[in-house]
């Protein structure tokens with residue numbers, strides 16, 4: 281058996297940023313590549329992320345760290361995103377202009393219901409009430425109710441109001457109105473630039489991983505533990521490694537299964553769910569599809585959002601062609617997930633608006649499970665029970681989006697990974 285050292289489970293942004301500080305550690309990654317969700321795939325001459333990944337932070341020192349990490353590899357483009365709804369494009373993120381992009385009756389209803397909610401706010405139990413208070417009932421019904429269901433697979437009344445804090449990032453109709461006059465640079469959703477590594481988001485994990493001891497194709501499958509310590513990590517059902525500290529970025533719901541959790545903790549863990557995403561990449565025989573970075577596809581069709589990597593960086597596609605990556609939000613194992621790649625691609629092509637079918641030359645499908653922690657109405661209580669139990673292991677640290685079941689982006693993953701690495705070095 282090897283000498284005891286820190287073991288990091290998962291080579292995503294969180295695990296790698298922590299490792300880049302610790303240095304003396306081993307990173308175990310179940311896949312044959314690093315990056316986790318922040319991964320760029322190559323398909324012939326085309327590159328695309330699992331859903332376009334922009335980097336944004338309000339933290340000055342983190343921004344400097346990021347810029348020093350990638351230096352001249354960073355490209356910045358003015359952000360362009362739209363909602364596509366009932367044959368019309370609407371600015372996204374929702375700005376005050378949205379009210380005037382609707383027809384006069386809708387404009388009246390938007391303003392009337394917004395003022396009504398300002399006078400008579402709802403008690404906020406769920407995403408539904410919180411969003412109605414922020415935007416009024418009409419804009420909620422038009423832009424949030426059905427699209428939120430499409431993304432999360434559950435009704436807004438069963439989603440925690442905390443999702444609004446994480447997803448909307450302090451945007452409201454009032455802030456949108458203020459932003460029209462005085463730019464608010466601190467609201468992530470209003471960020472007007474896309475900051476991106478020119479060869480794709482994989483460059484962040486690649487640079488972070490430099491010089492680290494990373495073992496690919498090593499899936500953690502069990503743990504040997506005493507009352508309050510993890511003693512050894514088991515990978516691929518057979519190999520054991522002694523460990524000093526364990527930093528876990530793997531799904532918290534799987535981690536629980538390795539430990540002797542009491543029944544109430546197991547029940548709480550079972551109720552925590554992650555949403556998955558399927559990306560369908562379409563090669564188009566044309567220079568550009570649109571000028572947008574993202575298009576949010578409202579309506580009942582399968583496709584939820586698309587991005588055009590070439591608009592993020594010209595390195596992502598050959599000069600005379602482009603590609604679009606269409607995201608389908610789903611649950612692992614559901615009907616669409618179980619379909620084969622060809623069926624999924626054909627279904628997307630059949631019902632995707634905004635596309636000339638004859639321009640599609642090829643397609644490529646990739647699935648990502650554990651993509652979004654689902655904040656259902658009871659998640660906070662259940663997560664508390666699970667985390668309380670796990671905190672009894674003194675050398676076990678939960679980290680990252682998947683590992684700590686938090687709807688966070690790369691900036692927070694990077695920041696918290698660096699912070700944990702520094703904390704462990706000091707103790």
Ligand SMILES: Cc1cc2nc3c(=O)[nH]c(=O)nc-3n(C[C@H](O)[C@H](O)[C@H](O)COP(=O)(O)OP(=O)(O)OC[C@H]3O[C@@H](n4cnc5c(N)ncnc54)[C@H](O)[C@@H]3O)c2cc1C
Nearest residue numbers: 290292293294310316317331333334500530680681689690
């Ligand atoms: C569609 C989509 C779009 C996004 N867009 C943006 C964006 O624009 N900007 C932004 O900042 N963020 C964005 N994000 C969020 C961002 O991808 C995540 O916040 C970040 O990549 C999470 O990193 P992580 O290391 O915490 O988790 P992960 O990336 O999930 O890494 C966990 C790692 O653990 C590995 N693992 C799991 N189980 C085991 C095991 N048993 N043994 C060994 N290894 C294991 C996994 O293979 C994975 O590599 C987006 C996410 C998605 C899904």
